[in-house]
Amino acid sequence: MAEHLPVLVAAVLDAFACLRAGAIVVDGTVGMGGHAGAILEQHSGARLLGLDRDEAAVSRAAQHLRRFGDRAAVRHDRFSNWLAACRAMGHERVDGLLLDLGVSSLQLDTSERGFSFRADAPLDMRMDRQGGLTAREFLEGLTPPEVAKVLRDYGEERLAWPIAKAICRERDAGRLSTTGDLAAICRRVYPRGPQRIDPATRTFQALRIAVNDELGELSRALDDVPQGLNVGGVVCVISFHSLEDRVVKQRFSAWQQAGQASLLKRKPVMADEAEVAANPRASSAKLRALLWGVRRQRSTERRSRHHRNEP
Numbered sequence: 001m002a003e004h005l006p007v008l009v010a011a012v013l014d015a016f017a018c019l020r021a022g023a024i025v026v027d028g029t030v031g032m033g034g035h036a037g038a039i040l041e042q043h044s045g046a047r048l049l050g051l052d053r054d055e056a057a058v059s060r061a062a063q064h065l066r067r068f069g070d071r072a073a074v075r076h077d078r079f080s081n082w083l084a085a086c087r088a089m090g091h092e093r094v095d096g097l098l099l100d101l102g103v104s105s106l107q108l109d110t111s112e113r114g115f116s117f118r119a120d121a122p123l124d125m126r127m128d129r130q131g132g133l134t135a136r137e138f139l140e141g142l143t144p145p146e147v148a149k150v151l152r153d154y155g156e157e158r159l160a161w162p163i164a165k166a167i168c169r170e171r172d173a174g175r176l177s178t179t180g181d182l183a184a185i186c187r188r189v190y191p192r193g194p195q196r197i198d199p200a201t202r203t204f205q206a207l208r209i210a211v212n213d214e215l216g217e218l219s220r221a222l223d224d225v226p227q228g229l230n231v232g233g234v235v236c237v238i239s240f241h242s243l244e245d246r247v248v249k250q251r252f253s254a255w256q257q258a259g260q261a262s263l264l265k266r267k268p269v270m271a272d273e274a275e276v277a278a279n280p281r282a283s284s285a286k287l288r289a290l291l292w293g294v295r296r297q298r299s300t301e302r303r304s305r306h307h308r309n310e311p
Helices: 009-018 034-042 054-065 066-071 077-089 107-109 135-140 144-155 160-172 181-189 201-211 214-223 242-257 273-278 282-283 302-308
Strands: 023-026 047-052 072-076 094-100 227-241 261-263 286-292
Touching: 009 034, 009 227, 009 286, 023 034, 023 077, 034 047, 034 054, 034 066, 034 094, 047 054, 047 066, 047 077, 054 066, 054 072, 054 107, 066 072, 066 094, 072 094, 077 214, 094 214, 135 201, 144 160, 144 201, 160 181, 181 201, 201 214, 214 242, 227 242, 242 261, 242 286, 273 282, 273 302
Parallel strands: 023 047, 023 094, 047 072, 094 227
Antiparallel strands: 227 286, 261 286
């Protein structure tokens, strides 16, 4: 398995630089502990609760963060449950919330998990293997129009209808049980010739999002920000596709317009060329960060432009 490289670490640390001494931070998608470890190193008095719905990640993160002793706790839980998990540990409110969305490198690189179309494996895609429907079971209960809607809504797939019909046809014939089966269906539907991305990419994304209710998880996690974050606390979200980013952008904008919070940066932070070269997964990452309970009249960026225009 390739070395795990968390994305946009410098940007995350920059967003959390303003945390108070002794801050309580939640990493709702702790993964293998890369971001969490960097935050605890930056803030020597901070304590962190790491959550992940993937038990394999929980085990890895706990091992990685062991060096911080009782400053770090790792639990198996959904990130939408972050506030309840904090309160169960005696923290009514927290000072920082980090969400690194989407599928993890650990999940993609473990072929038997069924997230990747690059290896043939059971069609699973569950981030939490303790329950819920696998992708194959999920597809069993859908009609062609329902499959097409999933592919359009969550994958923005332009060939959603022909792919959906082909999926249901192969499923009904007993020829859909592995990632290789699904990838082959998508590739047969697409016109011959070079494609910018693999024809299976958007279908796999759509099914993964649907199976794990990823957009619902994100919305529920953000719902708890007003009652779970201290004044001066920071929410930091890393997204990897436009559907996630749209949810975050709209929610942050609504809070800013209501005077409940202010954006730390007007535009999302993206990886530079050096980081993308070292970690190609970072190429689609966008980080948005918000300062809760503080309404700033003018951002630093706007003040800088104003001063540059002064005579």
